[in-house]
Amino acid sequence: MGVAERKLREKKQREEAILAAAKQVFQQKGLVAATMDDIAAVAELAKGTLYRHYRSKEDIMLLINERALQEMHGQFVQVTAAAATGLEKILRLTQAYYAFCLAHPAYFDFIAFFESPFPSTNVATLYATNTAIRELVMHLLEQGMQDGSIRTDLKAELLTNIMWASSYGIMQLIVSRGGHLTENQEINLDELFATYLTTLTAGLRP
Structure with a gap:
């Protein structure tokens, strides 16, 4: 597997992990009260890293x-x-x-x-x-x-x-x-x- 393919696979895996964390946060806190900070914490990511994958909470919800x-x-x-x-x-x-x-x-x-x-x-x-x-x-x-x-x-x-x-x-x-x-x-x-x-x-x- 080349470097580009490996990076793409890792990107997709991280995005799936973010979505799983977001579903957990939304279910616990509700769609309105949940924040990007909450999602980053559950996903164990820096907030800046989270924003490199998704621009907003609304993008994740959609x-x-x-x-x-x-x-x-x-x-x-x-x-x-x-x-x-x-x-x-x-x-x-x-x-x-x-x-x-x-x-x-x-x-x-x-x-x-x-x-x-x-x-x-x-x-x-x-x-x-x-x-x-x-x-x-x-x-x-x-x-x-x-x-x-x-x-x-x-x-x-x-x-x-x-x-x-x-x-x-x-x-x-x-x-x-x-x-x-x-x-x-x-x-x-x-x-x-x-x-x-x-x-x-x-x-x-x-």
Whole structure:
């Protein structure tokens, strides 16, 4: 391995270590309160070294969020590939969303943050993946309308937005307030999601 290749490999390894440290800091302190100083400390780097790799906390947040969306989109494509009808694909996608958010609550925090109207960061880099997820959902809805598993009296574009809003809302409730629901209202979170899925199914079937 040449010197240039070794330096490139070391650069990528350091950047991965920085992202891992950043995820840890963001999960412990929150996306707003976390600082570059915190990330540098956990990554065991001088602050100047950190800035040579990433210009700002927002750059790190954007990259982590983009990775979260790409990973989620990849899982959506995988779980829907084997399903037969459009409705079955939609339900598998929704279940995959639930599993993904439970397995990666830190990733969901990023998705929720960039869904809010408050970030001042330029999020243009997230557009392509968000669009891919939206187009996948619309395609599956249209497929279900064609194969007869999904009602045809509603527009697929409108259903896509309703599905995203409702799925995002139920996951925000489960991930952000799940402990409160379990302790104070004695709600089983799996049962809560299953009820949502049943309601969604009933609303989509002809």
